[in-house]
Every structure is written in structure tokens, then in C-alpha cells.
Amino acid sequence: MSRRDRMSGNEAVAEAMRQINPDVMGAFPITPSTEIPQYFSKFIADGKVDTEFVAVESEHSAMSVCIGASAAGARAVTATSSAGLAYMWELLYVAASSRLPITMAVVNRALTGPININNDHSDTMGARDSGWIQIYAESNQEVYDNFIQAMPISEEMRLPIMVCQDGFITSHGVSNIELLEDEEVKNFVGEFRPENYLLKHENPLAVGPYGTSPYYMEVKRDQAQAMKDSMPVIMDVAERFEALTGRKYGFFEEYMMDDAEVAIVIIGSSAGTGKEAVDRLRMEGKKVGLIKLRVFRPFPRQPLAEAMCKVKAVAIMDKAECFSNSGGPLFSEARNSLYDLPNRPYAINYIYGLGGRDITVEDFYEIYNDLFIIYDTNKPGDIYRYVGVRDSRYGEHGFDHKKYDE
Amino acid sequence: MAYDLKKELEKPERLAAGHRLCAGCGAGIAVRGVLRALNPEDKAVIINATSCLEVSTFMYPNTAYYDSYIHSAFENSAATCSGVEAAYNVLKKKGKIKDNFKFITFGGDGGTYDIGLQSLSGAMERGHDMVYVCYDNEAYMNTGVQRSSSTPRFADATTSPVGRLTSGKDQNKKNLTEIIAAHNIPYAAQTTFIGNFKDLHEKAHKAIYTEGPCFLNILSPCPRGWGYETSEIAEICKLAVDTCVWPMYEIVEGQWHLTYEPKKKLPIEVFLRKQNRFKHMFKEGNEWMIEEAQRYVDEQWNKLLLKCK
Numbered sequence: 001m002s003r004r005d006r007m008s009g010n011e012a013v014a015e016a017m018r019q020i021n022p023d024v025m026g027a028f029p030i031t032p033s034t035e036i037p038q039y040f041s042k043f044i045a046d047g048k049v050d051t052e053f054v055a056v057e058s059e060h061s062a063m064s065v066c067i068g069a070s071a072a073g074a075r076a077v078t079a080t081s082s083a084g085l086a087y088m089w090e091l092l093y094v095a096a097s098s099r100l101p102i103t104m105a106v107v108n109r110a111l112t113g114p115i116n117i118n119n120d121h122s123d124t125m126g127a128r129d130s131g132w133i134q135i136y137a138e139s140n141q142e143v144y145d146n147f148i149q150a151m152p153i154s155e156e157m158r159l160p161i162m163v164c165q166d167g168f169i170t171s172h173g174v175s176n177i178e179l180l181e182d183e184e185v186k187n188f189v190g191e192f193r194p195e196n197y198l199l200k201h202e203n204p205l206a207v208g209p210y211g212t213s214p215y216y217m218e219v220k221r222d223q224a225q226a227m228k229d230s231m232p233v234i235m236d237v238a239e240r241f242e243a244l245t246g247r248k249y250g251f252f253e254e255y256m257m258d259d260a261e262v263a264i265v266i267i268g269s270s271a272g273t274g275k276e277a278v279d280r281l282r283m284e285g286k287k288v289g290l291i292k293l294r295v296f297r298p299f300p301r302q303p304l305a306e307a308m309c310k311v312k313a314v315a316i317m318d319k320a321e322c323f324s325n326s327g328g329p330l331f332s333e334a335r336n337s338l339y340d341l342p343n344r345p346y347a348i349n350y351i352y353g354l355g356g357r358d359i360t361v362e363d364f365y366e367i368y369n370d371l372f373i374i375y376d377t378n379k380p381g382d383i384y385r386y387v388g389v390r391d392s393r394y395g396e397h398g399f400d401h402k403k404y405d406e
Numbered sequence: 407m408a409y410d411l412k413k414e415l416e417k418p419e420r421l422a423a424g425h426r427l428c429a430g431c432g433a434g435i436a437v438r439g440v441l442r443a444l445n446p447e448d449k450a451v452i453i454n455a456t457s458c459l460e461v462s463t464f465m466y467p468n469t470a471y472y473d474s475y476i477h478s479a480f481e482n483s484a485a486t487c488s489g490v491e492a493a494y495n496v497l498k499k500k501g502k503i504k505d506n507f508k509f510i511t512f513g514g515d516g517g518t519y520d521i522g523l524q525s526l527s528g529a530m531e532r533g534h535d536m537v538y539v540c541y542d543n544e545a546y547m548n549t550g551v552q553r554s555s556s557t558p559r560f561a562d563a564t565t566s567p568v569g570r571l572t573s574g575k576d577q578n579k580k581n582l583t584e585i586i587a588a589h590n591i592p593y594a595a596q597t598t599f600i601g602n603f604k605d606l607h608e609k610a611h612k613a614i615y616t617e618g619p620c621f622l623n624i625l626s627p628c629p630r631g632w633g634y635e636t637s638e639i640a641e642i643c644k645l646a647v648d649t650c651v652w653p654m655y656e657i658v659e660g661q662w663h664l665t666y667e668p669k670k671k672l673p674i675e676v677f678l679r680k681q682n683r684f685k686h687m688f689k690e691g692n693e694w695m696i697e698e699a700q701r702y703v704d705e706q707w708n709k710l711l712l713k714c715k
Contacts, residue, residue: 023496052492057528061485068489094478198474208477209466
């Protein structure tokens with residue numbers, strides 16, 4: 001049984017949290033994730049959940065509270081964005097190496113410099129090497145669905161997990177979604193039953209040792225193995241979720257890829273705009289496709305490579321700059337994954353949407369057009385490109401300078 | 407029941423021997439002293455900031471603690487404790503755990519006066535049922551004796567060295583106990599290792615068994631950083647209180663009480679002279695340093711006496 005409702009992505013996360021009824025939430029306000037602890041505090045105030053809410057004085061302490069609570073045997077959740085995630089950075093590694101299954105809702109927002117409250121992926125992309133599973137959503141429905149799938153994955157692997165959505169675009173945009181009944185969610189997520197925890201009666205536990213060189217590397221190797229082993233777990237949970245809801249999830253979604261000649265690889269809400277461009281170009285008879293990556297950590301190297309090699313040219317889109325001089329983080333990893341294939345597509349990178357810069361259907365037309373040029377000429381040209389940036393010195397296309405002034 | 411050190415020492419140890427702290431170090435004495443104040447039937451979770459104590463007592467795969475223990479980082483031990491305590495409250499309410507647990511956090515002065523102050527202030531303000539113990543050795547000893555905001559004026563530390571142009575640390579020691587007391591917590595106290603440890607024991611017991619956030623600041627000398635013979639730690643502590651450099655007092659529900667008043671207040675030189683970190687103060691021409699140090703101690707002591715009236 002499901003029920004339909006209209007809600008924002010932030011409300012959807014808070015609603016999923018209410019249905020799960022976690023033990024401890026430590027959270028600190030930051031735009032645009034603030035609404036999550038705000039909605040959730042009201043659930044606590046109205047006695048709808050049993051959660052202990054710890055209203056900390058910083059995100060650093062929010063993650064510290066989650067670490068303490070999770071190690072103590074509680075199911076711990078938090079939510080943050082941007083600078084808040086950056087402030088947690090040190091502790092992201094502590095949580096992951098201590099193998100604590102903390103669930104964090106991240107509402108993606110640009111990192112400061114200059115300060116900006118709008119969406120891009122620089123916050124979570126910066127945290128990509130911290131040992132957390134990362135799942136991204138296109139729509140409010142996916143935000144809700146991903147949050148419910150997160151805990152079974154995280155707790156099975158004893159790895160913390162980030163459930164990411166695009167700030168303001170899904171977090172504040174209201175849309176129709178299908179919700180599960182409370183009982184269905186509780187049964188799906190199950191009880192948290194850690195093997196060992198600080199408050200266990202039978203034996204004390206020590207967490208967070210000084211790990212000297214004879215031991216440190218094995219801890220990292222185990223984390224790497226857990227990340228690898230989480231691949232089938234993510235798929236099992238998705239299958240179980242599909243059986244319950246009929247909604248199918250995987251590492252990525254392929255959109256019109258079967259006969260596509262060129263394709264775009266993208267993360268998050270902009271995939272919706274990309275799909276609109278695909279639909280319109282298809283009506284003109286152009287064989288274009290799109291791959292929307294849902295799971296960035298673990299990186300689904302092989303299946304993604306196989307999906308990309310269906311086409312002759314692929315544009316990999318990054319909503320984060322990592323200043324490497326060789327493209328954004330998704331580009332680096334997706335392009336790397338093609339290396340072992342005997343017949344590789346051309347792969348180029350576009351940095352787009354930084355600090356909430358809009359990307360339009362027309363922008364996608366241009367990108368597909370660029371891909372067809374590569375398709376026809378076999379010349380990739382500059383593989384590291386920007387789209388939607390005002391100064392035409394840095395863009396591939398001529399720009400209406402007034403376009404972004406409002 | 408009257409305090410009896412012999413009886414106290416018959417209790418099962420909660421910090422095992424064989425940890426890697428130095429001979430003559432105050433940190434281990436502070437931990438043993440505080441944990442002895444736990445009622446034997448109670449369980450505890452020990453939370454620890456990154457510190458000498460942490461790297462010396464929980465080096466994988468060995469732990470010196472009989473109780474559950476968690477270390478997460480340098481500046482967040484109070485927040486980590488908040489999470490453990492929140493988990494305890496909810497799991498207890500849900501009937502998932504039966505035991506009574508106490509939550510005791512240990513941090514050095516670097517992890518408490520400096521980098522952990524925000525986290526500590528947050529935890530004290532929120533009112534978690536916990537004890538935060540600062541083992542104050544007046545510098546960053548784990549990294550090699552760098553000055554902290556707890557380091558007293560004129561102390562020779564590696565980032566406030568004595569040189570041709572400098573006289574050791576320029577600033578006076580921060581008064582952390584007063585800062586924490588200003589959070590209006592039910593119990594805060596200063597102590598150190600004196601005589602039969604009665605003062606430390608009673609304060610630790612009060613801190614552990616007073617509901618709400620409680621704070622203990624324990625002067626815990628460090629032979630490496632202070633430059634004294636390892637066997638002299640008890641004497642150094644005694645001189646610290648008898649010179650009023652480190653007054654022992656407690657603040658119970660906002661009421662200030664001295665718990666020790668020296669019969670004869672000793673001049674500060676007797677405390678300073680024992681330690682290499684102050685040896686430049688005794689060079690010819692540096693008499694003004696001792697005078698300044700004495701003046702500051704007197705001023706602080708008089709202010710404290712007014713509060714304790």
C-alpha cells in the first residue's frame with residue numbers, strides 16, 4: 001500500500017526519518033538542509049518519534065554525536081550541506097574507519113569561496129575519498145526512496161552513507177511523491193542490531209585506537225574491501241525495494257541508451273533537464289541517450305563502462321570543479337573506467353551548474369551537437385570544457401552575457 | 407563512610423597497568439583517581455580526546471581500560487560523549503539496555519582549553535549527564551611541549567621559547583574552570599594529587615554522581631614538559647597548592663567553596679624553582695619575572711577568596 005502526497009525533498013527526508021524512527025539525531029542548521037532537522041524536531045515535539053535530538057553547536061559536533069551514538073549501539077542520523085559537510089571532514093574519516101553505519105542526508109550546495117547557497121556537488125565530491133557510500137537523487141521521489149534504502153545498505157556493510165540531493169532544486173521544490181506506509185518502512189529497514197557496541201552488557205568495547213603502522217594499513221584495506229562488497233548489497237536492497245514498490249533502482253539509470261550514438265553521463269536533478277533534451281532530439285530522429293549515475297561510491301566502474309561503450313562519444317558532466325587541470329571528479333573516474341575496453345567511446349568533460357548556475361535544455365542541445373561533431377569527425381577536440389559560463393573565453397559557445405544576469 | 411585510601415585501592419582497577427604513559431606523569435594518576443570514585447556496580451564509558459593519554463592507553467591491539475572506551479578526535483571528546491549519552495538515554499528508554507552507565511570524558515589542556523573548548527561549551531550548555539575531566543599539564547605535551555592557553559606566563563615552551571628577545575610565554579594562563587562555571591552547571595571543581603587523594607576522590611565522586619554536566623580540572627604535571635624528577639610529582643603538586651598557583655576549590659550549584667587553604671601561603675619561587683621550564687626566571691636581572699608571577703598569583707587568589715566568602 002502506498003499513499004500519494006506532495007512534498008519537498010527536505011520534507012521527504014524528514015518523513016522517511018519519522019517512519020524509520022532513528023535513535024539519535026545530531027544536527028546543526030545550514031541552508032539548504034536546515035529544514036530536515038526542523039521538520040524532524042517537530043515530530044519529536046509532537047511525540048511522533050522516540051529519537052534523542054542533540055542540538056549541537058556545530059556540524060563538527062553533529063558528526064561527533066553521531067559517532068558516539070552509533071558506537072554506543074544507536075541508529076544515528078544527521079543532515080547537512082556545503083560548509084557544514086566541510087566542517088565535518090575530519091570526522092567523516094573517523095566514522096568510516098570505525099565502521100559506523102551513520103546515515104547522513106546531504107543537501108548539496110556549493111562550497112564557500114565566494115559564499116554561495118545554491119546547488120552544485122563540490123561538497124560531497126570533495127568528501128568522495130572519505131570512505132562513505134554516496135547515493136544521489138534526481139527527484140523528490142528518489143530522495144525518499146534512496147533514504148529508505150540507505151540504512152539496510154549501510155548497516156549490512158558497516159559503512160556510513162550519504163544520501164545526496166540537489167539543494168533547492170529537489171530540497172525545496174515540491175512535487176508529487178508516493179510514500180510507503182509506516183509499517184512497510186519499518187519492516188523494510190528493520191531493527192539495528194550491531195554485533196558489538198559500547199553499552200553492550202556482555203563485554204566492554206574500545207573504539208578508536210592509536211593505529212600504528214603495523215596495523216593501520218589493514219584497517220584501510222578492510223574499508224576498501226567493504227566498499228567493494230557493498231556493490232551486490234546495494235543491488236539486493238534495490239531489488240527488495242522494487243518488490244515492495246515497483247520502483248527500480250541500480251547503480252545508474254540508462255535513458256534511451258539502447259540504440260544511442262552519443263550520450264551524456266550526469267548526476268542528480270539536472271538529469272531531468274537532460275532527459276527533456278533527449279526526448280526532443282529523439283523526435284527529430286537524433287539517436288541520443290543519457291546515463292544518470294545514482295551511486296558514486298562505490299564507483300560502478302565496470303557496469304558504467306559497459307553502458308558508456310554502447311555509444312561512440314560521451315559527454316561526462318561535472319557539477320563540481322576539482323582544479324586538477326584534467327576535468328572534474330566524475331569525468332576522471334568515468335573516463336578511467338573506459339580504459340580497459342577494447343573499443344572505447346570518445347569521452348569529454350563539461351563542468352556545469354557551479355553555485356546554482358542554471359543549465360537548460362538548450363545547453364544540452366549544444367552538448368549533444370558537440371558530441372555529433374565528434375561522432376562525425378572522429379576528433380574530440382578539447383576534452384575539458386565548461387558549459388554555461390559567462391566569459392566566452394572559457395566556453396565552447398558564444399554567450400548572451402545578459403542570460404545569467406538575473 | 408569516611409574516606410580510606412587503603413580501602414579505595416582494594417577496589418578492582420579500572421585502568422590496567424602496562425600502559426605507555428611516562429613515569430612521573432600526572433595523566434594516569436588522574437584517570438585512576440577519577441575512575442576509583444565510580445561505584446563498583448556501575449558501568450562507565452570513557453571518552454578520550456586525542457592526547458598523550460589516548461595514544462598511551464589504547465594502542466591497537468591493547469587497551470588499558472576495563473570499561474568501554476571511545477576516542478574519535480582531538481577537539482570533539484565532549485560532543486562524542488554527548489552522542490554516547492544520548493544513545494544511552496534512548497536505548498534505556500526503549501528497554502534495550504539494563505545497566506547503569508556513567509560517562510566520563512578525559513582531555514588534556516590542549517584538547518580542553520583550546521581546540522576542544524567549543525565542543526565542551528556546547529555539551530555543558532546542553533546539559534548532558536556527564537563528567538568532563540581536564541588533565542591539565544599546561545602545554546601540548548603529546549606533540550612536544552608547545553604552549554597552550556593553559557601554559558602559565560614565563561613558561562619556556564617550544565612555541566614560546568625563551569630567547570634573546572623573549573621571556574617564555576607572554577600571556578597568563580586562561581581560567582578555564584571559571585569559564586565552565588559560567589555555564590551554570592551543577593558542579594565544577596579544581597583539584598590535584600594531594601596527600602591521600604581525598605580531595606580528588608570526593609570531587610570525582612560528586613562530579614560523577616551529580617546529575618547533569620560536571621567539570622573537573624586536575625592539575626596533572628608532566629615531567630618532560632615541566633622538567634622535574636619523576637619522583638617529585640607529589641611535591642610539585644603540593645607546592646602548586648601551597649603557593650596558591652593552583653587553588654583547590656569547587657562550585658556547587660553556583661556556590662564557591664575553597665576545599666584547601668594553605669596554612670602558610672608559600673612564595674611562588676618554591677614552586678618555580680623545581681621546574682626547568684622556569685629556570686630562566688632565576689637568572690640575574692630576571693627578578694622582575696618572579697615579581698610579576700607572584701603579583702598575578704596574589705591577584706587571582708584574592709579574587710577567588712572573595713568568590714568563596
